[in-house]
Amino acid sequence: MTPDVSVVVPTFRRPVLVGEAVRSALSQADDGVRVEVLVLDDSPEGSAREPVLALGDARVRYVKRDVPTGGNPATVRNEGWPLTTGRYLHFLDDDDRVAPGAYRALMQALDVKADRGVAFGRVAPFGEDAGVLARQTAYFEDAARRARVAQRLGSRRWMVANMLFRPTVLVNSACLIRRELLPALGGYDARLPLVEDVDFYLRAIRRAGAVFLDRVVLEYRTGAPSLMHNERDASKAVSAYRLIHERYRREWGAAEHTALRLATRTFLRWL
Structure with missing residues (x-):
């Protein structure tokens, strides 16, 4: 079933905070909202991989970008949203909470x-x-x-x-x-x-x-x-x-x- 909201989360070396951000988005399902989350890791070492995959939630996808932007979240968001399918888009910063x-x-x-x-x-x-x-x-x-x-x-x-x-x-x-x-x-x-x-x-x-x-x-x-x-x-x-x-x-x-x-x-x- 098509998600209601696709959440695009660029992240750079905030492994703890990005976990909080993703969990806050997933919790919106408590209101019956169908959510998918795409985390795009812009760090060379893939610092978000472990905390994101540890969530063990099929609604969350993790993508390690091949070439880091050096701090350009606009580029990361532009790459991310076409990979999603929701009716609405939410571009969530990795240190915020829904x-x-x-x-x-x-x-x-x-x-x-x-x-x-x-x-x-x-x-x-x-x-x-x-x-x-x-x-x-x-x-x-x-x-x-x-x-x-x-x-x-x-x-x-x-x-x-x-x-x-x-x-x-x-x-x-x-x-x-x-x-x-x-x-x-x-x-x-x-x-x-x-x-x-x-x-x-x-x-x-x-x-x-x-x-x-x-x-x-x-x-x-x-x-x-x-x-x-x-x-x-x-x-x-x-x-x-x-x-x-x-x-x-x-x-x-x-x-x-x-x-x-x-x-x-x-x-x-x-x-």
């Missing part, structure tokens, strides 16, 4: 809103560093608030404007997407050094719309702060967003891009 009942809720939202291509929900961060956790909690609470506002406004362009010109309202693992959208989207953009998930779901939402669920669908792991890491990531993010904006202007026109920017600076800033 919240109980998430797949059933996201699927039902898309079944009701047949004209929408993406469903996403709220994110609940967790971690040991209290300062980081507090900041991430505040961020995701604000993201959920802005997603609610954009949804009430109706047009998919309001959600897109939030992603183009404000901090993103979603993260990769919080989204479920219809399989039939992937060929037209061309998958993730492997050129992007960072925020490839923002680009991917921005394009998907602009093309096919989204529905936001005001409930937790993802448990998002936070890490310890690192000045070097943050500075490096900030530089990569600037480069990535430059490419994202260039693509948007090319595909949807400079006039729409400018209109969304002006709307964000005037109307959305007060919401």
